[in-house]
Amino acid sequence: MSRQANRGTESKKMSSELFTLTYGALVTQLCKDYESDEDVNKQLDRMGYNIGVRLIEDFLARSNVGRCHDFRETADVIAKVAFKMYLGITPSITNWSPAGDEFSLILENNPLVDFVELPDSHSSLIYSNLLCGVLRGALEMVQMAVEAKFVQDTLKGDGVTEIRMRFLRRIEDNLPAGEE
Amino acid sequence: MADEALFLLLHNEMVSGVYKSAEQGEVENGRCITKLENMGFRVGQGLIERFTKDTARFKDELDIMKFICKDFWTTVFKKQIDNLRTNHQGIYVLQDNKFRLLTQLSAGKQYLEHASKYLAFTCGLIRGGLSNLGIKSIVTAEVSSMPACKFQVMIQKL
Numbered sequence: 001m002s003r004q005a006n007r008g009t010e011s012k013k014m015s016s017e018l019f020t021l022t023y024g025a026l027v028t029q030l031c032k033d034y035e036s037d038e039d040v041n042k043q044l045d046r047m048g049y050n051i052g053v054r055l056i057e058d059f060l061a062r063s064n065v066g067r068c069h070d071f072r073e074t075a076d077v078i079a080k081v082a083f084k085m086y087l088g089i090t091p092s093i094t095n096w097s098p099a100g101d102e103f104s105l106i107l108e109n110n111p112l113v114d115f116v117e118l119p120d121s122h123s124s125l126i127y128s129n130l131l132c133g134v135l136r137g138a139l140e141m142v143q144m145a146v147e148a149k150f151v152q153d154t155l156k157g158d159g160v161t162e163i164r165m166r167f168l169r170r171i172e173d174n175l176p177a178g179e180e
Numbered sequence: 181m182a183d184e185a186l187f188l189l190l191h192n193e194m195v196s197g198v199y200k201s202a203e204q205g206e207v208e209n210g211r212c213i214t215k216l217e218n219m220g221f222r223v224g225q226g227l228i229e230r231f232t233k234d235t236a237r238f239k240d241e242l243d244i245m246k247f248i249c250k251d252f253w254t255t256v257f258k259k260q261i262d263n264l265r266t267n268h269q270g271i272y273v274l275q276d277n278k279f280r281l282l283t284q285l286s287a288g289k290q291y292l293e294h295a296s297k298y299l300a301f302t303c304g305l306i307r308g309g310l311s312n313l314g315i316k317s318i319v320t321a322e323v324s325s326m327p328a329c330k331f332q333v334m335i336q337k338l
Contacts, residue, residue: 018223018256019183021222021227022190022194022219025220029198029218047197058185087186
């Protein structure tokens with residue numbers, strides 16, 4: 001029995017490594033294809049966005065969470081449910097702005113960078129920028145326009161990885177004319 | 181953890197990303213396939229290294245192929261290869277009747293010509309894995325009816 005259980009966790013770990021390695025191969029390829037790090041960052045963000053708009057459906061179907069009443073609740077769901085579900089980590093939420101429209105996600109360890117070292121020649125590459133795109137895309141599908149960006153990154157020598165999230169506005173549904 | 185969805189979506193983005201940046205045409209198509217294949221190769225190398233860390237030494241080539249079909253495939257695609265055939269002269273055919281990366285495509289004939297885009301990464305994955313186990317190979321894939329597909333592995337004798 002215990003051996004079986006062991007194997008289960010082993011295979012789970014393996015499949016998250018599959019994602020990590022695949023992501024690494026993708027970033028490497030993009031660095032070859034694009035000339036500047038900024039272009040790579042942009043491309044990663046765009047890909048993340050495309051993933052986010054689809055991932056939200058999977059998330060809602062799997063997680064069974066209901067509507068969030070405010071941005072604080074959204075932050076909680078992102079950190080405790082979404083990150084846990086897809087990356088197996090639970091970032092902590094800190095640094096709320098007084099107005100309650102900005103907060104930080106602190107990632108103690110970021111599974112995307114498990115096997116990564118940034119070479120000096122790519123100092124302005126935001127390696128995990130995909131995540132920002134995913135967050136932006138997913139939240140847009142639930143009527144929230146947000147801005148997400150990395151402000152600290154362990155790859156660049158910071159102690160933790162920090163994603164700053166800012167609420168921009170609520171996206172109003174545009175109902176087709178004549179429908180209520 | 182539901183990271184499988186994440187991998188599938190990432191793979192889709194990789195394919196469309198690679199193709200979007202390229203121009204139309206037969207030559208370009210080949211170049212895109214190579215790119216995807218190379219990414220898969222790198223991932224396969226890394227993955228097999230982590231994966232075989234605690235397994236017993238393989239007996240022979242067939243033993244390695246079985247490992248790829250069972251353990252490796254299950255980890256990556258959540259199912260085993262359905263059928264493994266060989267001519268015992270270095271050619272192996274791995275058949276998957278419901279290949280995970282094709283299940284999201286419509287099953288008719290309509291997108292058959294696009295299927296190869298979604299197989300290139302996996303071809304590289306197999307080739308990379310084998311290469312790190314000391315086997316040089318050429319891997320190709322073919323689809324006759326979705327979502328089933330066959331991977332043909334040709335071992336290159338040294």
